[in-house]
Amino acid sequence: MTTETVEEAEQRLETFAETLATYxxxxxxxxxxxxAESDVWSLESPSLSPNEWLDVLETAGDDIYLSAHEPAHEGMSDAEHTWYARHDGTGFVYGTERTGELYRAIATRTQPGRSGR
Structure with missing residues (x-):
């Protein structure tokens, strides 16, 4: 990365930390x-359960979204996806990088065997 790019990334990270600190x-x-403990080279992540992350999304939906990457399996390059989830104040919005918003849900569902909200 160029010095300018690093400086911009550091500023964005600092602004994001300041925004989250207002909640x-x-x-x-x-x-x-x-x-706040992260830098542009290494982002720290708190140890939250899936339902706790959903609570974070519900609380800070204007400022935060989650993403998850599903790599392609061998021989299936079109099966690679990056998923996004956010809360828009009314419900959860899910989508992929390729398709954009796929669906909305008032309640969320976690993997079978786990309680949904």
Whole structure:
């Protein structure tokens, strides 16, 4: 990365940490603390359960979204996806990098065997 790119990334990370610090929520505070300990070369992540991450999304939906990358399996290059989830104040919005928004849900569902919200 160029010096200018690094400086821009550092500024964005600092601004993001400051934004998260404005929330009065213990789970968002854990995320804010992890971001504050991060740098542009290594992002820290708090140890939150899937349902706790969903609570963070619900609380800080205007400022944060989650992503997950599903790599392609051998011989299936079109099976690679990056998933995104955010909360828009009304419900959860899910999508992929390729298709954009796929669907909305008021409640969330986790893997079978785990409680949904």
């Amino acid at each position: 009065d929520d213990p789970l968002v505070e854990q995320v804010a603390d992890a971001v």
